[in-house]
Amino acid sequence: MASNLDIDRLRDRRRLMLRIRAFETAAIRAADEKLVLGAIHPSVGQEAVAAGVCAPLRRDDLLLSTHRGHGHTLAKGADAAAMMRELFGRDGGNCGGKGGSMHIADFSVGMLGANGVVGANINIAAGAAHGVKLRGGDQVVVCIFGDGAMNRGPFLEGLNWAASFKLPVLFVCEDNGWAATTSTRAVTGGPGPAARAEALGIATAAVDGNDVLAVEEAAQALVESLRSGGGPRLLHARTYRLLGHTSVDKAAYRPAGQAEARWADDPIRRATDLLLGAGVAQNVLDADAAAATAEMTAAFEDAKAAPWPPVSAAYDDVQDIGAVAAPAGL
């Protein structure tokens, strides 16, 4: 912890991680209480990847995420209350209650969507970067996917595409070790995502995904190389999914003691310990945690009280030509 600047920065990143953790905690509670009806995929334990990768991004940079995308979306700057309403399926959600957790998006902050299909965001991200390049923009595109996605076809096609056209896209493999409920290592040939990317001529970096400042610094360097036209990069961030695949998955398939041991490596705990060691007072850090919890509790209560979308909205935004009319009376 070299300077006050670093302390302030780490405290700021910790606050974002706390907000993500509190959001996930509130969302899990809402799922348990049947207020969130569809599946949610909590990112508890992976907050440092979201907070670190998004730190060097501009508002107009673009982000594509996954089914486990709440943290990424918050880190890109989306409003937590609107996100919570979306999870609850309520009016005022980012997507008007029509997408839910797995399709959360906020185009106003450059967040072009989570995705319910593993790996599907990779080609879309390459294309978004292609569009940016054609229009002469200087935005970068960040595509976060899990380790499971490296075994889908779009990983090959999208990375090759981005390399062939030298597109400004940062691929981030957020490696939590689990492909849904199967150990990724058990179903993966070769040494992993970085080796595959390098075989396509894409420079890579590896980082401890639970060290938020290390993630940020790695992402910062890669984003700078993207902005100077260096072509795509891949960041391999190793982390761990502290909870199950979904909020109802107890993850009993994990080796005994594995998750318990990994809680010691919780990225928020690591940031807290660093800040305490640097002399930041416990009560200051506690206040940051309390503020995050208060924000997400308020978002929970707001979403719970929010109205459902008008039923007629089911018929909106299908298509311009050939849209079917809502039944009379809606």
Added chain:
Amino acid sequence: MARLSYREAGRLAIAEAMRADPTVWCLGEDLGRGGVFGQYAGLEAEFGPDRICSTPISESAIMGAAVGAAMAGTRPIVEMRFADFALCAVDELVNQAAKARYMFGGQSKVPLTVREPMGMWRSSAAQHSQSLEAWYTHIPGLVVIAPATPEDNYALLKAAIRNDDPVVFMEHKNLWDMEGDVADDATAEIGKARIACAGGDCTIVSWSAQVHVAMQAAAELADDGIDAEVIDLRSLWPWDEAAVAASVAKTGRLIVTHEAVGVGGFGGEVVATIAERHFASLRRPPLRLAAPRIPISYAPELENQVRVTARQIVAAVRRLN
């Protein structure tokens, strides 16, 4: 007015759209050399390799990249080479392009046009011959167009590129060389049928290359004094129910003929809709004339087993009249 081939008409539509709008671009395999059927010939010379983008053989990435590029403010024209190969990009088209606008609550449209050369074409066998247009009509969010003439290929392709919805634009491979008059200012409204030939005795509905088979049948029937009305739907979603209903109100007879397999084909939708909503107009049971549910063969005589011929249409009309 110009005399153009179906292929040239499509190329002209793209060139005009690209001149008018710098965000329009094309991506697909071998486009730099003009595309596999020459339908992009000369375009790279005018617009450069960035906007006439020759891609890797990666249909999933071609379609997926187009989705991302459309959301990033461009208007991609996606070339799938053969409609059959678009099956490698079904997730990108059906789960992503068609649904992005809806599931993101209207935050973004996905204005892309997918060209899918379809249909039987000289012993191309089971993986280069299919007509899968009905599949796409089943997907909310998609517009589906299948032009039969050079003028419609020109006018509807321009309309498709202008439209903000994802459009599946299915050109028939057997029509590339067909010539026809194309008016300089030709326009066509997506969703409006074309009365290919007027008549009061029987309504024959078709689209794409099968329209021309129906027209042969109508000519033979005219020799017998039976006036068939041939309706070219041109677009399958939306499709012109009003035009078909008005015709059936006049003729009392309905035959739908298409090159695709009959089971689950779009002819079933047309027949069911007319039967449900316009039953009183029907004086005879409606008929579908379509391919049997077998794959398309290589050997000509076997391939011919899936073709609906003019003779079969004539015989069916005679049975109804």
